[in-house]
Amino acid sequence: MAKQDTIRTVKPCPRLEGEIILPGDKSISHRAVILNSLARGKAEIGNFAPGKDCLATVRCLRALGVEIEKKSKFGNLPAKVILSTQQTQQTQGTLAVSGTGDYGLKEADRVLNAGDSGTTMRLLCGLLSSQPFMSVITGDASLRSRPMGRLIKPLRSMGAEIWGRGEDSFAPLVIRGRELHGIDFTLSIPSAQVKSAILLAGLFAQGNTVLHQPIPSRDHTERMLKQMGVRIECEGDSISLTPLSNPLSPLSFRVPGDISSAAYFLVAGAIHPNARIILRDCGINPTRTGIIDVLIAMGAKLEIENERWEANELLADIVVESSELKGIEIGGGSIPRLIDEIPVLAVAGCVAKGKTVIRDAGELRVKESDRIAAVSQELSRLGAEVEELPDGMVIHGGEFLSGAEVDSHKDHRLAMSLAIAGLIAKGETTIAQAQSAEISYPAFWQDLVSLVPQACHSEGAK
Numbered sequence: 001m002a003k004q005d006t007i008r009t010v011k012p013c014p015r016l017e018g019e020i021i022l023p024g025d026k027s028i029s030h031r032a033v034i035l036n037s038l039a040r041g042k043a044e045i046g047n048f049a050p051g052k053d054c055l056a057t058v059r060c061l062r063a064l065g066v067e068i069e070k071k072s073k074f075g076n077l078p079a080k081v082i083l084s085t086q087q088t089q090q091t092q093g094t095l096a097v098s099g100t101g102d103y104g105l106k107e108a109d110r111v112l113n114a115g116d117s118g119t120t121m122r123l124l125c126g127l128l129s130s131q132p133f134m135s136v137i138t139g140d141a142s143l144r145s146r147p148m149g150r151l152i153k154p155l156r157s158m159g160a161e162i163w164g165r166g167e168d169s170f171a172p173l174v175i176r177g178r179e180l181h182g183i184d185f186t187l188s189i190p191s192a193q194v195k196s197a198i199l200l201a202g203l204f205a206q207g208n209t210v211l212h213q214p215i216p217s218r219d220h221t222e223r224m225l226k227q228m229g230v231r232i233e234c235e236g237d238s239i240s241l242t243p244l245s246n247p248l249s250p251l252s253f254r255v256p257g258d259i260s261s262a263a264y265f266l267v268a269g270a271i272h273p274n275a276r277i278i279l280r281d282c283g284i285n286p287t288r289t290g291i292i293d294v295l296i297a298m299g300a301k302l303e304i305e306n307e308r309w310e311a312n313e314l315l316a317d318i319v320v321e322s323s324e325l326k327g328i329e330i331g332g333g334s335i336p337r338l339i340d341e342i343p344v345l346a347v348a349g350c351v352a353k354g355k356t357v358i359r360d361a362g363e364l365r366v367k368e369s370d371r372i373a374a375v376s377q378e379l380s381r382l383g384a385e386v387e388e389l390p391d392g393m394v395i396h397g398g399e400f401l402s403g404a405e406v407d408s409h410k411d412h413r414l415a416m417s418l419a420i421a422g423l424i425a426k427g428e429t430t431i432a433q434a435q436s437a438e439i440s441y442p443a444f445w446q447d448l449v450s451l452v453p454q455a456c457h458s459e460g461a462k
């Protein structure tokens with residue numbers, strides 16, 4: 001185990017109650033800082049996602065010559081309303097970005113490091129293909145084993161010069177930026193990262209870019225581009241983008257809370273026998289709310305209150321209470337709307353009565369870990385009956401889970417999902433490599449403790 005590895009212990013607790021202020025949405029934060037870097041003028045991004053993934057994007061953009069400062073206020077207001085002492089660490093989330101205007105980025109004097117962040121690598125790859133300089137981008141061991149061919153193929157058909165390693169163009173990637181031309185392309189994988197990379201390349205290309213997405217994926221890039229003055233039309237399954245004729249307009253806004261982070265508490269509240277949790281300011285963009293639809297279909301008691309808009313994104317407060325869940329089938333077009341929430345939905349499946357079947361989710365095998373194998377293995381250690389399928393899993397629910405030693409596989413979504421399982425498992429659950437939660441939700445453990453004042457949780461290091 002590496003020196004900084006952390007073990008967390010979670011025990012069942014009699015009651016889960018409280019309010020959570022969510023970290024800013026990771027997908028929206030990446031896009032907000034990238035697009036504002038290209039704008040002409042200054043923008044403030046409030047509630048910027050505090051995890052390591054988005055900080056990797058900031059680091060890369062700074063290396064490309066963008067001035068990005070951290071602030072403690074958003075506009076004239078404190079960066080975040082502080083509801084409790086446990087949540088004060090979330091007051092640090094405002095970034096001031098001084099956009100360079102189109103073609104204002106500079107060649108980096110170092111290799112760009114995307115860490116563990118697929119979104120950083122893929123979105124920047126699209127952008128850098130169109131900029132008039134050389135770039136080299138790499139990442140950690142997990143990211144260097146994730147497929148990049150899905151992205152490089154369409155970018156090359158726009159004229160991009162990109163090279164990767166091995167049969168699926170693994171990182172490190174070398175990019176010689178040049179003038180590109182628009183394409184008409186059908187996305188065979190419903191990936192928002194690939195779609196967004198092509199759109200970023202298309203901003204600087206000659207001629208329009210038209211994308212067809214048989215299964216829609218998250219649409220934050222399209223929404224934000226529109227807000228920043230780009231001509232982008234979304235009709236049916238097609239997106240048509242006109243390249244920039246003027247620089248983007250800066251966009252200052254407060255990033256909605258991350259529904260993918262809310263998912264842990266939505267499931268916790270629904271499966272715990274004595275719970276009521278309020279999640280404030282949660283993004284509920286319809287391309288992301290598969291978790292809500294599935295939990296409601298499983299019988300969860302969820303209320304969505306106080307719906308409102310912020311910079312073309314919908315948000316709301318969500319209240320969840322103890323519920324009796326039943327197993328359901330999850331698959332087809334709903335998968336991209338909940339792909340990152342499947343590990344924690346599998347935990348819900350363990351508690352639900354009957355069978356939960358997850359299919360059409362083969363993409364989980366190429367995330368930060370092979371999430372089909374890792375979730376099946378770790379939940380089985382807790383006594384769950386899980387059958388692995390090539391593209392999903394079958395969970396025979398309704399059995400009691402028993403605390404055990406489990407491992408996050410260095411995957412943030414696994415670490416947090418296993419913590420939620422630990423809340424309802426008999427005895428103690430110890431989670432190795434629990435620090436990986438920092439990738440998307442550094443305050444996760446504090447927020448969890450804030451719901452269980454009975455001190456059902458402790459931390460250790462090895």
Ligand code: S3P
Pocket residue numbers: 026027028030119190191192193194196218339340363
């Ligand atoms: C993301 C898209 C999804 C998702 C990832 C974030 C994004 O990945 O799993 O966590 O911000 O565009 P894919 O594009 O690979 O489906």
